[in-house]
Amino acid sequence: MQITKLGHSCLHVVDGDANLLVDPGVFSSGFENLTGLTGILITHEHLDHLDLDRLPALVAANPQAGLYADHGSAATLRSAGLAATAVAAGDSFDVGTPVTVHGDQHAVIYPEIPTITNASYLIGGRLLHPGDALDVFDLDVEILALPTAAPWMALKESVDYYRAVMPKVAFPIHEGILANPAMFYGIQEKFGPADATWVVPTQGESFEA
Helix, strand or coil: CEEEECCCCCEEEEECCEEEEECCCCCCCCCCCCCCCCEEEECCCCCCCCCCCCHHHHHHHCCCCEEEECHHHHHHHHHCCCCCEECCCCCEEECCCEEEEECCECCCCCCCCCCCECCEEEECCCEEECCCCCCCCCCCCCEEEEECCECCECHHHHHHHHHHHCCCEEEEECCCCCCCHHHHHHHHHHHCCCCCEECCCCCCCEEEC
16 A cells, blocks of 8 residues: 555555545645546545535546545535535545544544544554544554644544554554644653654655554
8 A cells, every 4th residue: 555645634545546635735745636536435525625616626637536535525515516425423434444433522522613524544454544533443544644633632542542543553643733743753752652664754755564
């Protein structure tokens, strides 16, 4: 599996016949000219995961790609004229590799802020992109895209989630709000599972896992 991080929570994943893009948001770049995609996955409707200004052109350039999203995002996409398949926990689909859907709620930002839907995706039975949630599922996760910093979480929660999931490989996502993410990465690496491999890809860098 080849994984390329395109900023914040956006991943380009190539796995066999699959050529996937996950969460092309406003903090991300480098996805605009991708072609040959088999699937585009959206975890939730926040702008740092779903850029409605750039997504239509990407969809038009990849008419063969299935567009899958949580129910909230799917409604937003349809309002923008994009044909999206709404998915929820328990669903599965194939985009050149199997994808299963887990969880259904975004993490709580503040009790007075309404909670929106969120879909966590297990891609190829190996890579978990949780979106904006830290739910621990009964899954064997080999590769974890680990949220690093957000208004809905603290660093200690990220480390606890890393330990609970126990992946073989992990790398940071959702760090776009940080001025110095390396400070967070050091804590995640130091206190994560002892047997896990910690990878910090730079913008546009691909790695094999």
